[in-house]
Amino acid sequence: MEGNATILARELIKVRGGKITIHSHFNTAKISWSTWNVDLATTRCESYIRPGALPDVKPGKLSDDLFRRDFSINAMAINLNPKTYGHLIDPYSGSKDLKGRLIRVLHKKSFIDDSTRIWRGLRYEQRLNFMLETETLKLLKRDIPLLDTISGDRIRYELECVLKEKKPEKVLRRAGGLGVLERFNPPLKSNGWLAEKFRIARQANLPHTPSPIIYMALLAYHLSGKKSEQFISYLKLPKSTVQILMDSSSIRTKIDKLADSEIKPSQLYRLLHGHAPQAITTNIIATNSEIARYKMRLYVDKLYKIKPLLDGSDLTKMGIAPGPHMKELLNKLLDVRLDGKVKTREDEEKLVRDWNAD
Numbered sequence: 001m002e003g004n005a006t007i008l009a010r011e012l013i014k015v016r017g018g019k020i021t022i023h024s025h026f027n028t029a030k031i032s033w034s035t036w037n038v039d040l041a042t043t044r045c046e047s048y049i050r051p052g053a054l055p056d057v058k059p060g061k062l063s064d065d066l067f068r069r070d071f072s073i074n075a076m077a078i079n080l081n082p083k084t085y086g087h088l089i090d091p092y093s094g095s096k097d098l099k100g101r102l103i104r105v106l107h108k109k110s111f112i113d114d115s116t117r118i119w120r121g122l123r124y125e126q127r128l129n130f131m132l133e134t135e136t137l138k139l140l141k142r143d144i145p146l147l148d149t150i151s152g153d154r155i156r157y158e159l160e161c162v163l164k165e166k167k168p169e170k171v172l173r174r175a176g177g178l179g180v181l182e183r184f185n186p187p188l189k190s191n192g193w194l195a196e197k198f199r200i201a202r203q204a205n206l207p208h209t210p211s212p213i214i215y216m217a218l219l220a221y222h223l224s225g226k227k228s229e230q231f232i233s234y235l236k237l238p239k240s241t242v243q244i245l246m247d248s249s250s251i252r253t254k255i256d257k258l259a260d261s262e263i264k265p266s267q268l269y270r271l272l273h274g275h276a277p278q279a280i281t282t283n284i285i286a287t288n289s290e291i292a293r294y295k296m297r298l299y300v301d302k303l304y305k306i307k308p309l310l311d312g313s314d315l316t317k318m319g320i321a322p323g324p325h326m327k328e329l330l331n332k333l334l335d336v337r338l339d340g341k342v343k344t345r346e347d348e349e350k351l352v353r354d355w356n357a358d
Contacts, residue, residue, distance in 0.1 A: 052149025
């Protein structure tokens, strides 16, 4: 709105009640009622001191605010004044582009000012089944190198938005075809393998699927060593995500062992125990080995839940002091329980006595 949004918000509260949240620095306000919210923002204009920089924002007119939008379909407004209520304000023909199913920038410096718009343009295009307008596509291709001026955390945010799409592989495939994925460090590829694995992630009855973190792990699945470290560093990934990617890579190196049809349940447990569940799920989706997939499903569906019937307090009552020896006995109990060599509490007690007597 033109004028001060926070003043209007306070006036609305007087009339309709509700809870108000003011952000004075940005001249914005949020009004919350029981079932819905309204965000009010003061119209602004912006300028960029250099490509890749965050904009310098100050109050402006409605025309200024619409001009700062990324694409014409996002640069429309509805008049709320009583005399002209419902009038469409559309200075950049956004409604025409909606009908024509086009994604079009407002000016030739749009991607120079903010090259993250490249990612948003591809996302809108693929989600809506629109097309990049001819001149917009030319400008996008011209300005792809400017993605190198954007900080890794801003690129990560755009990638996370892509991975939240219904079919993110469509956006990645388009980005790969245009050379946008090559701007990552290291360069990434979107191919038939990735599209197929994303599809499986949506269809598989597995924990955490589908989810952006599984998509992220699949996207980085074939990165290892230095390249994986570069990817993590470039995007400034949070620790929780880093752990999942590292665990996924660790499991990938064990696929040959997991694919051994003779592997015991206890050995399987030891190979997978302690890894993030999302990393195991990623490998179930990614591996080409049916045996390894079956073994990992066995762990996820059954083995990880198995525990000995005896615990530390039980062993203490049997005269075993807490410490490394007790831990060793509990681990041995878990192994025989996993391998089906004991069934009852009495079976476990007998084994403990036998082991402790040796």
